[in-house]
Amino acid sequence: MDKDRQFQQETKNTFDRHRLDDSTRNALRSARMQALDGPARSRIPRWIPATSFACLLLIMVGFLLNRSEDPSELPQMTAEELALIASEDELELLEELEFYIWFDEDKNV
Amino acid sequence: MEQAIRQALDGFFRDSEQKAYLMAIALTKNHHDALELVQDSMLKLVQKYHRRDPEEWGPLFYRILQNSIRDWFRKQKFRQVLTGLMPWQVDTAESAKVAPSAEDQLRLDDELLRVISALNQLPMRQQQTFLMRAWQEFSTRETAFALSISENSVKTHYARATQQLRRILGDEDG
Numbered sequence: 001m002d003k004d005r006q007f008q009q010e011t012k013n014t015f016d017r018h019r020l021d022d023s024t025r026n027a028l029r030s031a032r033m034q035a036l037d038g039p040a041r042s043r044i045p046r047w048i049p050a051t052s053f054a055c056l057l058l059i060m061v062g063f064l065l066n067r068s069e070d071p072s073e074l075p076q077m078t079a080e081e082l083a084l085i086a087s088e089d090e091l092e093l094l095e096e097l098e099f100y101i102w103f104d105e106d107k108n109v
Numbered sequence: 110m111e112q113a114i115r116q117a118l119d120g121f122f123r124d125s126e127q128k129a130y131l132m133a134i135a136l137t138k139n140h141h142d143a144l145e146l147v148q149d150s151m152l153k154l155v156q157k158y159h160r161r162d163p164e165e166w167g168p169l170f171y172r173i174l175q176n177s178i179r180d181w182f183r184k185q186k187f188r189q190v191l192t193g194l195m196p197w198q199v200d201t202a203e204s205a206k207v208a209p210s211a212e213d214q215l216r217l218d219d220e221l222l223r224v225i226s227a228l229n230q231l232p233m234r235q236q237q238t239f240l241m242r243a244w245q246e247f248s249t250r251e252t253a254f255a256l257s258i259s260e261n262s263v264k265t266h267y268a269r270a271t272q273q274l275r276r277i278l279g280d281e282d283g
Contacts (some may be wrong), residue, residue: 004271007280008243011224015244018221020127027144028126035151036115
């Protein structure tokens, strides 16, 4: 076994050896039960949080542009951070399609 | 939901929940958020995929969890930006991010905290890839699916993460 593989195995053992405390295990059990029983139905339509988020982002950008003419005063963000904030990950249909393509290919291997 | 499916899902979650929680807390360093992320991922799997072949649940569950964790980071970042705009507000997100809280430290043993602390020094993708490959023992292909990246990226992230972690934890040759 090479050194990298050995290290990976040791790290796995560290995680595997860890036993969660009773309170966390109970919380997970309760989370599982709630998930299996289904959520309490929300009265807020699903599009409202996404729309509010987009509006808030627009207001924030507008505020930023008006507030300061000196770019050095703006909060510093990398391109990766900007992409992280701006992206919307609710691509569930795409997620499903990708999964079936992947699962099909995997079975054929 | 039929009883047989419910039982199968219950068994699947029993097998996965502790690993999922540890993965979430390793990345977020927040006990309550980690629990919430795991519960939300369970809920999504039940709502959207409970009728699917149980063989599919593993990759789907971890993909949902990883997306939720990414979303969590996005919200944290957004809060930081807001705080930058409103400096009079207390930055709770930043203070929660720095290190495991005293409460969280009590829940994890020293050796595990040491590994997690080293892991947190790596870029996010490397952390996720390392946990999926080394600990969950997902294949390159399964990891690529769970993280929505290419298999080549998985290989690169995994190799870099292993090298970096060995260096940080003092496991290097010589």
